[in-house]
Amino acid sequence: MSIKMTADDLRAFLQRDFTQVADDFEFVSVTEEHVIMALAASDQHLRPGGTVSGPSMFALADVCAYFCILSQLGPVALAVTTSCSIDFMRKPAPGLLLCRMELLKLGRALAVTEGRLYSDAAPDKPVARASLTYSIPPRG
Amino acid sequence: MSIKMTADDLRAFLQRDFTQVADDFEFVSVTEEHVIMALAASDQHLRPGGTVSGPSMFALADVCAYFCILSQLGPVALAVTTSCSIDFMRKPAPGLLLCRMELLKLGRALAVTEGRLYSDAAPDKPVARASLTYSIPPRG
């Protein structure tokens, strides 16, 4: 399936529709296979000890899954998260936290995504895995 | 099982160990059956339209589950979220967002919690359900 929105398209969408969190996230790679985003962690994302918090990891997975769907569906503002399963496996190392999401299914009413979070320094030791389902609006 | 920490104990623990988010959450009820907490939503928790964001709901479920375990385990700072399954079912109504968590199992190595998020105005129409598992440190 070819992508309908490039990294630049998605970035513009993020900045316009998600003003409050737009500065927290960066697009690293947008292809037919995946979307990779990074969390630009600031104090509010960290727990004592400098570790990225669970809710910040959830937020990264959620936004990355959302834009993974949009990259293939086109600019539809109405996709809504209906469920998430997330496993936290390792403490994130200091440095950039990345998330790579794949679109497993783009159905009539539901889209299913799956991906992993990992530290820039140790891509082979995932920090977390997550699968998210989105309800998508009826299409033409 | 009787509780080992009261609402006052838990509140002190929250304010000391979770400085950055302590003002976001309030204890509503702490009993042998459950812990109920509320999200004091500010701008950073809201999406366009004034709805509480998914990551903020996750954060409320996570903190409520954590303190539900601590209320029965005692003041142990080392419980760590290992997994969460969450279903978002309805858009939160304006007003206070509450979470009621129960401890289903307190095992040797794992604690399992389950609960629901609901708007103050419509307690019978849950906004979300969540189950969370925590790894707990070996005890004496």
Place this chain on the structure above:
Amino acid sequence: MSIKMTADDLRAFLQRDFTQVADDFEFVSVTEEHVIMALAASDQHLRPGGTVSGPSMFALADVCAYFCILSQLGPVALAVTTSCSIDFMRKPAPGLLLCRMELLKLGRALAVTEGRLYSDAAPDKPVARASLTYSIPPRG
């Protein structure tokens, strides 16, 4: 919400449409609040030691959730499981294994259920918890 199918209605539906597993499950209680079903465990459901297997517990949760939806939706054969999150917490005791499911949401396209599995002998020590989502066909 009032129920549209009684235990007798559901039993007839089970026997007609799920011939292969109809003898494995019994209806214990069907109300507006919940559906409770029991697994009539035979050799094929047991693991060495006589414990009910994980897949058999999954099957009980799945069928109980399905009939919980049907009890409120009416006789629609087309609801399809889209996801399940299940936590196994304790080894089932010998004796009857029960599942109590609640319908948390009956939406336009999705139904969300949640419940617990427990041994007849220890209803307060759940063996497992499960939440299941079903895709439901468009209605009139």
Place this chain on the structure above:
Amino acid sequence: MSIKMTADDLRAFLQRDFTQVADDFEFVSVTEEHVIMALAASDQHLRPGGTVSGPSMFALADVCAYFCILSQLGPVALAVTTSCSIDFMRKPAPGLLLCRMELLKLGRALAVTEGRLYSDAAPDKPVARASLTYSIPPRG
């Protein structure tokens, strides 16, 4: 991480310790990266229309995850499923149903696996995805 049990080792273990289901499953591939198993579907695994049932897909994911852990942990009979999240995405096509599982984490007390189920005929259109967590006994 190198494997501690080959496909032959795992097959012998399956036949000895899981007598009742040993004939239902086949080992297709056992490497450092993954374990792939197939369901030899018989009548009891099928729903009306000849589709593999949800519980049978759960059983395949569960057994494949179990042997994926054992392949790297060695012959330990005591790993126990603690949780599973599974998304059913497409109807399985007739023919062989396969499951490919990866071990994402082998920790002190928990092992986390993730994988996909797919029909032999359409490996790029997964039928389901699943993540499973196992409690593993203390080692040496």
